[in-house]
Amino acid sequence: MKKTLIVFQIVLLSVLSYAQSNKQVPSVQIKTLDGRTVNTSVFENDGNPIILTFWATWCKPCIKELSAIDDLYEDWQDETGVKIIAVSVDDTRSLSKVKPFVDGRGWEYEFYTDANSDLKRAMNISDIPSTFILDGEGNIVWQHTSYSEGGEHKLFEIVKKIKAGKSIEN
């Protein structure tokens, strides 16, 4: 037990001294909707911000969030060039539903699947929806878990700040 505590202290110290560096999306293999394996290095948007969100076909708040953004997405793109990348964590049980589901809803985001939660785990996500905002260089500058109605406005505020090169504090 004592040893475990020491381990924790070391880790805590390490966290404190290294937490400052910029975080990026870890390099993990995911799949496209037609089953092709790709690496997360394909997340790219010509120097414009990216909203990276984790969802599933069985997750109500996730679907609410993606629907709410759907109504605004064109305006968002025109104003900031932002791209939305939606990674589904549906496993084999509902994986084959993802493509018909998103087409049926008429969503036009960039979709990937993470059937065994490899990327979800690598990004330390406990629950979905979990949303990250990446700046033009791919640095993770903001992160939020859960969705409540109106949450999309906050997302866009931050995207606009990043686009304008402003600080996102407050």
Place this chain on the structure above:
Amino acid sequence: MLLKRTLFTFSALLILNVIMSQNPFTNGKISGNFQIDAQYYQEDTLIGANEISEKVLINALSNINYSTEKFSAGIRYEMYQNPLLGIDKRYKGSGIAYRYATYNDGDWEITVGNFYDQFGNGLLFRSYEDKYLGFDNSVDGVRFRANPHRSLSLKGIWGSQRNYWDKGEGIVRGVDAEFNINEVNEKLGESKLRAIVGLSFLSKYQVDRDPTYKMPENVGGFAGRFDLSYGNYGLNGEYVRKINDPNATNNMIYRHGEALLLNARYSQKGLGILLSALRSDNMDFRSDRYVTGSDLMINYMPSLTRQHSYALSAFYPYATQYNGQTSYQAQINYKIKKSTLLGGRYGTDIALNFSRVHDLDRVQIDDETAVNQAGTDGYNSKFFSFGDKILFQDANLEITKRLTKKSRLTFDYVYLIYDKAVLEGSPGDDVVNAHITVADYSYRINSTNTIKFEAQHMFTKQDQGNWANAMIEYTISPSWFFSISDSYNYGNEISEKRIHYYLGSVAYVKNSLRVAMSYGKQRKGIMCVGGVCREVPASNGLMLSITGSF
């Protein structure tokens, strides 16, 4: 053992720290997450919540990862003192439950320690975890992955599986190859037909010390899969087979195991159609032939049924039957366009889903042998046949409509057939027929404040009879959630059991931190995630949950 492991981790971390201080790899980062779930329990004899002698139970964990561009390593510390109700008692204790190191050189990668992975759809091999159910079958061993050509991915795994604070006795080893035909050359890359094929082989070893039967010490299995798409159409499938593997879940029969999964889809903007089918026959595959429950599972068999998210719709979830099910599912998603008579100003989303699961059609192997008789080949079953018995059926319709700029309505209707006796292992119970309706209305007061009402009703003559449920939720985006709900079993035959299950909760979210508290009664229920279900006993008390990442 535990001490040794801790010492190992300790020195590994020390070395890691030294490495980091010299920083030979640029951009080393530490990240992780944590989760604490605690509950204070009160006795409530009416709902069947027993007194808990510890008063408070807790599950807690933290993942800590260190990563550079090519190297990563991490640990997970877990503590269950003592495990929450519904989590297996064998988790009691604390320690480092998971540790790994991975080196990735682009075209190849090696991992030592614990890992999660799957071959294809997971019908032959899948290791994963679900902390809410206390499920974790991570493999502790070695994994090698390589991409010798951009069209070819190879994977090999070797190790034994986690079993609570111990490891399973069996050894699991397997290889998988996936070939993407369109990546072979540029010409094939331009083809509108996309084709991927995969092949896997896996074998488990467990020594035979059985006093009664002669057991196969090496049980091999293979799987083949394909994934085709052409424009708006898609077709994929996987077939898996294993040799005879008498075990505690199949009553020690020597029959081989096999399963077939097929999915066909068509979709265009505003319309998606999916047809799926699954047959699994004696395909419960574990690295220890004597365990049951959710212990030491090597493979994964999906439930081809809708995963409901409303409380009453999810009341009777289907639990996938590895050893015998023939099931199919159809789903249609359709969007009625904006500015049409039915679509209204904002459009309407419709989802229609139907699924049905039959038992296997099992016939005697000969006149002297009963079906599933231990020590025999068990039974015969024609591949393209359905058993007479319906284990589960779910027909449901969901309509979601934005009524005005500020309000949204979801309507859900579900008709279920649920064979309680088979699915919950409680012989003698009636088959449940249930009709469930849900209305979910939300109104945005302003850009941050929203109020939501949910009303649910379940009509059934079996089991506990009718239920009604109401919920009010108030949210202040993006940080605050408040809700109160009541589930009322007003249709229970026994008048004392017509109980109100009140629950109040509040949650606060800031970036990745989420703190949630709730107080009230929770009914006894079945919680399923992925392929695993667990019974959660009734409880009454105060719950606290904290999650976050760094």
